Amino acid sequence: xxxxxNTQTKIQSINEFVIKFANVNGSGSASANALxxxxxxxxxxxxxxxxxxxxxxxxxxxxxxxxxxEAGHLAARGDTCDLMVAMNPQTWEQxxxxxxxxxxxxxxxxxxxxxxxxxxxITVIGVPLTQMSNxxxxxxxxxxxxxxxxxxxxxxxxxxxxxxxxxxxxTEQFKGKEKLVAANVQALHMGFDWVKTHLxxxxxxxxxxxxxxxxxxFVDGNTAxxxxxxxxxxxxxxxxPITPSSSLAEGFANxxxxxxxxxxxxxxxxxxxxxxxxxxxxxxxxxxxxxxxxAFTATSGPGxxxxxxxxxxxxxxxxxxxxxxxxxAGPSTGMPTRTQQSDIMTxxxxxxxxxxxxxxxxxxxxxxxxxxxxxxxxxDRLQTPVFVMLDLEIGMNERLSKPFQWDDSRNLxxxxxxxxxxxxxxxxxGRYLDVDGDGIPFRTYPGTHPSxxxxxxxxxxxxxxxxxxxxxxxxxxxxxxxxxxxxxxRHLVPAAIEKRAxxxxxxxxIYYGSTSPAMDEACQxxxxxxxxxxxxxxxxxxxxxxxxxxxxxxxxxFVLEQNREGQLRSLLINELEINPAILVKIVHFxxxxxxxxxxxxxxxxxxxxxxxx
Amino acid sequence: MxxxxxxKFHHPQLQKNALGYTRxxxxxxxxxxxxxxxxxxxxxxxxxxxxxxxxxxxxxxKLSGIGCSSKTPTYFLGASHGFNSVHGRMPSxxxxxxxxxxxxxxxxxxxxGDSASIGLGQFAHSVRRGVNMVYIVANNGVYGLxxxxxxxxxxxxxxxxxxxxxxxxxIDLVGMALQLGAxxxxxxxxxxKDQLVPLIKAALNHKGAxxxxxxxxxxxxxxxxGSTKSFDYIREHNEAxxxxxxxxxxxxxxxxxxxGTVETVTQHDxxxxxxxxxxxxxxVHDRIAALSYMxxxxxxxxxxxxxxxxxxEPQDLHAHLNTIEQPLNSLGTHALVPGQTALDKINAAFR
Numbered sequence: 001x002x003x004x005x006n007t008q009t010k011i012q013s014i015n016e017f018v019i020k021f022a023n024v025n026g027s028g029s030a031s032a033n034a035l036x037x038x039x040x041x042x043x044x045x046x047x048x049x050x051x052x053x054x055x056x057x058x059x060x061x062x063x064x065x066x067x068x069x070e071a072g073h074l075a076a077r078g079d080t081c082d083l084m085v086a087m088n089p090q091t092w093e094q095x096x097x098x099x100x101x102x103x104x105x106x107x108x109x110x111x112x113x114x115x116x117x118x119x120x121x122i123t124v125i126g127v128p129l130t131q132m133s134n135x136x137x138x139x140x141x142x143x144x145x146x147x148x149x150x151x152x153x154x155x156x157x158x159x160x161x162x163x164x165x166x167x168x169x170x171t172e173q174f175k176g177k178e179k180l181v182a183a184n185v186q187a188l189h190m191g192f193d194w195v196k197t198h199l200x201x202x203x204x205x206x207x208x209x210x211x212x213x214x215x216x217x218f219v220d221g222n223t224a225x226x227x228x229x230x231x232x233x234x235x236x237x238x239x240x241p242i243t244p245s246s247s248l249a250e251g252f253a254n255x256x257x258x259x260x261x262x263x264x265x266x267x268x269x270x271x272x273x274x275x276x277x278x279x280x281x282x283x284x285x286x287x288x289x290x291x292x293x294x295a296f297t298a299t300s301g302p303g304x305x306x307x308x309x310x311x312x313x314x315x316x317x318x319x320x321x322x323x324x325x326x327x328x329a330g331p332s333t334g335m336p337t338r339t340q341q342s343d344i345m346t347x348x349x350x351x352x353x354x355x356x357x358x359x360x361x362x363x364x365x366x367x368x369x370x371x372x373x374x375x376x377x378x379x380d381r382l383q384t385p386v387f388v389m390l391d392l393e394i395g396m397n398e399r400l401s402k403p404f405q406w407d408d409s410r411n412l413x414x415x416x417x418x419x420x421x422x423x424x425x426x427x428x429x430g431r432y433l434d435v436d437g438d439g440i441p442f443r444t445y446p447g448t449h450p451s452x453x454x455x456x457x458x459x460x461x462x463x464x465x466x467x468x469x470x471x472x473x474x475x476x477x478x479x480x481x482x483x484x485x486x487x488x489x490r491h492l493v494p495a496a497i498e499k500r501a502x503x504x505x506x507x508x509x510i511y512y513g514s515t516s517p518a519m520d521e522a523c524q525x526x527x528x529x530x531x532x533x534x535x536x537x538x539x540x541x542x543x544x545x546x547x548x549x550x551x552x553x554x555x556x557x558f559v560l561e562q563n564r565e566g567q568l569r570s571l572l573i574n575e576l577e578i579n580p581a582i583l584v585k586i587v588h589f590x591x592x593x594x595x596x597x598x599x600x601x602x603x604x605x606x607x608x609x610x611x612x613x
Numbered sequence: 614m615x616x617x618x619x620x621k622f623h624h625p626q627l628q629k630n631a632l633g634y635t636r637x638x639x640x641x642x643x644x645x646x647x648x649x650x651x652x653x654x655x656x657x658x659x660x661x662x663x664x665x666x667x668x669x670x671x672x673x674x675k676l677s678g679i680g681c682s683s684k685t686p687t688y689f690l691g692a693s694h695g696f697n698s699v700h701g702r703m704p705s706x707x708x709x710x711x712x713x714x715x716x717x718x719x720x721x722x723x724x725x726g727d728s729a730s731i732g733l734g735q736f737a738h739s740v741r742r743g744v745n746m747v748y749i750v751a752n753n754g755v756y757g758l759x760x761x762x763x764x765x766x767x768x769x770x771x772x773x774x775x776x777x778x779x780x781x782x783x784i785d786l787v788g789m790a791l792q793l794g795a796x797x798x799x800x801x802x803x804x805x806k807d808q809l810v811p812l813i814k815a816a817l818n819h820k821g822a823x824x825x826x827x828x829x830x831x832x833x834x835x836x837x838x839g840s841t842k843s844f845d846y847i848r849e850h851n852e853a854x855x856x857x858x859x860x861x862x863x864x865x866x867x868x869x870x871x872x873g874t875v876e877t878v879t880q881h882d883x884x885x886x887x888x889x890x891x892x893x894x895x896x897v898h899d900r901i902a903a904l905s906y907m908x909x910x911x912x913x914x915x916x917x918x919x920x921x922x923x924x925x926e927p928q929d930l931h932a933h934l935n936t937i938e939q940p941l942n943s944l945g946t947h948a949l950v951p952g953q954t955a956l957d958k959i960n961a962a963f964r
Contacts, residue, residue: 217963227959233949235941236712238705259951267937269944271712273930276738280705283698283735287709290696291674291717292942295709309699403960406953411946445942446674446694446710447717454671456687458697468687 010123011082011102012204015045015070020081022088022095026058029087032148033064035169036155037398040068041218042165044210048074048517050397050593055243055336061091070210074399075517078597082205083159085151092117104203106155108147123202127154132190146187153191158203163192217365217403221394222298224365225324226251227404228372229296230259233412234322236295237272238284240303243336244392245326248298249274278303282310282321289320290457292445294376294412296322301330301343304350311385312351313459315482318432318441320379320415323347324372324388326395329591338591339392341513342563347387348541348571354479356486358386358493359541363516364394365401367539371494380415382489383443391562393514393593416442423452431455431466432478439485486542493540496547499523501532507607508534508554510547512568515560515594522599531604533558541571548576551583556610558603560586562594618642631667639664641691645684651803651829652682652751656689658806659720659749662813663690673718674710678703678732681758682724682751682829690720701732704739704748708930711744714940715931718817719746726756729765729784736786740793740822745929747816747823750786751803753831754842761834772839785911787921790824791904796927797823798903800918803830812920821927828916897923 011017019036023029033049040047048067054060067077083104086095099105101121107113109126118124133147156163167185174180226248229237239249249272256270275281281297288295299307304325314321327343329335347359358378360371371388379386416436418429423444429452432441441464444453455466463474496510501523511519516537523535536550536557551557551572559569566585573580586602588594619642627635639660644653663673670692677683679700686695698706707721721739728736728750739748754771756762761774765784772778790798797819801809809827816823828842835842896902903922910917 215960215964217960219963231950231956233944233946235944235949236709238709259955260949262937265937266935268935269937269941269948271931271934271936271941273708273712273742273934275705276734279702280708280735280738283702283705284709284712286698287676287696287706287711288713288941289709290706291710291713293713295713310702313699403963404956406950406956408952410950412950444694445714447672447714450669450671451692454692454694456695456697458695459699460697 009102009121010204011100011104013082014206014208015068015210017068017082017205018077018080019066019068019083019085020095020098021064021066021085022091023062023064024088024090025053025056025060025062027087027148028145029062029148030064032152033066034398035152035166036161037066038169038218039156039161039165040066040207041213041400042168043162043207044213045070045207046072046074046212046400048397048399050076050393052592053337061088068207070212072212073517073521073596075521076593076595078595083203085155087151096122104205106151106158108151125158125199125202127151127191127194129154129191132194133187136187136190146183149184149187150191150194153188153193154195155191156188157192157195158199160206160208162209163188213400215403216400218398218400219365220247220396220398221362221365221368221390222248222326222396223251224368224401224404225298225362225372225388225390225395227255228369228374229322229324229376230255231369231406232294232322232373232376234294234296234376235270236284236288236293237270237297238275238281238288238295239272239297240275240278240281240299242278242300242303244328244396245298245300245303245324245390247396248324248326248390252298278306279310282307282314282323285321285323286310286314286319289314289379290446292417294320294322294380296324296376298324298326300326300328300336301346302333304343304346308351311357312353312355314385315351315355315357316353316459317457318383318443318482319457320376320383321385322375322379322388323385324390327389327391329589335591337392339514339593340562340589340591341389341391341515342565342567342589344389344541344561344563344567345565345570347389350385356483356542358382358384358486358489359389360386360493361389361512361539361541362394363513363537363539365399366404368394369404371539374494377413378489378492381413381492382440382485383415384485384489389513391514416440418442418444418448418453420449420453423449429453430464432462432464432481434464434481434484438488439481439483440488490542490544493542493544495544496539496550497537498546498550499535499537501534502527503532505532505534506555507532507610508536508550508557509560509603510536510538510550510557510568510572511560512538513562515562515599518594518596518599519560521596522603525596525600526604529604531607533603533607538568541575543572543576547572548578551576551578554582556582556584558584558586558606560588560599560603562588564589630664632669634664634670636660636664638692639670639690641686641688644688646681646688647833649832650681651753651831652685653688654803654806655749655751655809655827655829656685658803658809658813660689661806662810662817665810666814666817668718668817672716673720675720675722676703676707676710677722678724678727680724680727680756681753681831682722683727685751686720686722701727701730702735703727704732704735704744707746708739708742708744711746711930712934712936713942715745715936716940719744720817721746721748723748723750725750725752725754725764725766725786729786733765733784737789737793740790740795740824742930743794743796743822743928743933745820745822745931747813747819747825749813749825749827751829752786752826752842753829753835754783754840755831755835757831757834766842768841771841772837774834774837774840776839785907786824787826788904788907790822790826791900791907791922794822795824795922796821796924797920798922799824799920800826800828800916802828802918805918808919815920815923819923819927821924821929897921898925900924
């Protein structure tokens with residue numbers, strides 16, 4: 001079936017478009033969708049996929065959106081797509097609506113769809129996928145799975161995908177299972193040949209081999225962070241399953257199985273415990289770190305809420321702990337499979353009483369790896385919890401990223417540890433003595449020395465020799481020292497990165513984490529229309545001096561984030577004593593990935609209204 | 614005053630153990646618990662057990678939660694690292710510590726509020742994981758630090774000091790420990806040193822999850838008429854109770870008294886306690902029989918004490934996790950960080 005539209009209105013594009021797959025979850029579509037994105041990448045064209053999925057295993061709508069961009073843009077473009085692969089009758093209407101005028105609809109026309117169910121300003125391509133699959137396969141599961149591959153073959157023919165690249169991917173995926181490879185190749189060509197035989201090149205958006213991918217890798221942030229934990233020397237992982245963080249702990253288990261099994265004894269240089277709840281997870285992390293192992297947990301907002309009391313203990317008793325928070329939409333259960341940056345405030349000030357914590361905020365898988373490893377050095381150096389703030393968008397979507405790098409001369413920084421030799425040499429040990437003036441005391445591991453260096457760790461107040469004390473002076477000195485330590489952290493965490501506009505401007509934008517590709521592209525688009533903004537990507541809390549300087553340097557600074565309250569803005573106002581009037585809140589918090597369209601529109605609108613005022 | 618150091622001087626003739634330590638070397642600062650508190654007797658029993666076992670004090674890590682019981686680690690083993698964590702969460706902290714260094718001995722001290730109420734989940738899960746530890750609950754059936762509320766081990770029908778009647782069923786930690794796979798389970802009394810010290814010694818020698826429910830009277834809030842956990846009377850009659858002779862890791866206990874003897878202890882406030890020593894036909898290696906026996910005797914209002922169950926071949930969490938012999942906390946950069954060559958291969962797999 002091919003609806004006639006004026007060919008003049010058809011979208012024409014090579015290597016710059018958005019394709020969206022609408023599926024039912026549990027239908028096996030995910031692997032075929034991933035093959036699509038990887039094929040484009042293998043053709044040397046940048047492709048960035050995003051999974052939009054429900055908190056459900058089978059039967060509910062799910063989408064897979066791929067931004068194809070030879071120019072290298074990684075962000076979600078906007079709310080529309082150029083080609084919709086509509087495989088889910090449940091969402092048919094909204095899927096049809098989201099196609100750009102002049103765009104394309106690809107669907108399975110095995111079952112008749114009434115003419116009034118289409119739009120007349122799009123090109124409709126019907127392919128009898130189910131029919132072909134049912135004719136070729138007996139087994140219901142095979143019919144389902146191969147239908148997806150037949151569809152991929154049809155798309156390959158329509159868009160000009162390199163079928164050889166897809167076949168190579170089959171070979172890699174089903175290594176050693178030649179029968180499976182052959183069956184997939186057959187299904188692929190079934191779809192491909194059908195299009196070539198029955199249709200006359202109806203789609204005018206194409207993928208053409210290019211060379212824009214380079215040596216970049218295609219990986220998700222959770223996997224990258226788990227690898228960071230391996231390189232950061234983590235040996236203990238205690239975790240409780242929660243979307244969207246589970247794949248981080250599972251990734252750690254996978255890498256440990258490959259990289260951390262002692263070859264001689266076949267025994268593990270790691271311990272991973274799936275706990276009964278998040279309280280036990282953080283409790284084990286704290287116990288292990290107290291005892292000198294590098295330990296972490298991975299969780300999301302609800303887990304952070306549960307861990308609050310323990311986080312306060314680690315802060316006050318000064319025990320390292322690394323917590324990966326893969327943020328999702330809150331509050332409460334919120335939207336478990338949707339992305340947000342809404343735990344910034346709760347992590348920065350986690351637990352009751354006066355507390356302040358170190359946050360590292362990666363923008364992509366490369367930084368997930370880098371900060372994932374760094375977090376362990378910082379936690380040991382500062383003897384305090386360190387949060388790595390991912391979000392679902394970074395954590396669960398594969399995207400192009402610089403290849404991981406490691407400096408082989410780098411040693412794990414275990415911080416200030418007093419050893420048996422130090423104690424034997426007569427070095428004075430007071431667990432909470434600020435001997436170096438940086439607020440960081442020395443610690444001993446349990447079991448170090450028969451008669452020296454033992455101390456009692458507690459969540460109650462104590463003096464500098466770790467003796468229980470309710471003296472106001474002891475308490476206050478300790479709390480002041482903790483503040484000094486937090487200030488020391490400012491110089492150890494990754495600095496914010498500034499990008500100056502081509503022309504001088506009164507306006508700055510502060511942003512962080514997964515907002516970065518949308519912001520980068522929006523900045524280019526705004527500049528093309530004569531709007532210039534300086535950018536500052538914050539990568540950590542506490543804030544370095546460069547953050548305050550950037551704000552001071554601009555008349556207005558927009559703070560762009562993915563939560564309702566403008567949490568980072570509040571943190572900036574509170575910690576740097578900034579006049580709230582000069583920090584303009586811009587928020588995007590519907591749970592969908594932030595788009596270039598949103599950022600461009602909102603900043604140009606804000607600036608024009610400010611200039612008009 | 615919040616901290617009281619003990620005077621350092623002591624009798625020059627104090628007996629030394631095989632390591633050359635006196636019993637004083639295993640003590641801590643002065644206890645701030647109420648005079649006569651059962652918990653102090655448990656501390657003393659721990660000191661004696663560790664001294665007599667010739668254990669180097671710094672090779673023990675003592676961990677606790679929150680409450681009167683959890684304060685006690687301050688008062689024993691002053692040369693050991695201690696960790697007073699958060700309420701009900703000692704088991705997870707201990708588990709983590711154990712994962713980091715399997716070579717230390719882990720002594721977890723908790724109370725009935727800490728383990729049977731807020732920490733019931735962590736108690737259960739640490740036991741079922743088989744963490745190599747000695748987990749002692751100083752059980753007095755009452756919240757002491759908050760002044761006398763019922764705890765979850767208070768017996769149904771017990772009266773509080775203020776006269777309130779407990780209508781909730783009691784949680785039986787021994788029954789749970791047996792059911793959840795603890796490989797060493799005992800119950801004892803803070804006042805019965807002869808029984809408690811050998812039991813602790815045996816537990817310290819056990820390479821798996823060892824649990825001891827130690828009834829320990831609260832002299833301030835649960836020592837009155839109508840209480841089922843007031844033990845002044847038992848302390849007064851301690852010599853009348855059976856005690857364990859000597860236990861090593863895998864040896865069954867030896868009982869001084871005739872097997873099957875039941876003692877009914879009527880306390881000065883009128884409450885009664887019946888104690889049953891382990892019968893000669895009682896098999897300490899039969900978990901199911903132990904559970905059944907405990908419940909049968911409990912139905913008769915008796916409390917069975919002693920070593921209740923021991924698995925002579927326990928497997929601990931490290932065995933389940935197949936960790937290397939060397940403690941994880943001793944591994945350095947070379948052992949842990951795979952380096953750029955491995956990373957190149959990983960990068961290649963993502964292209």
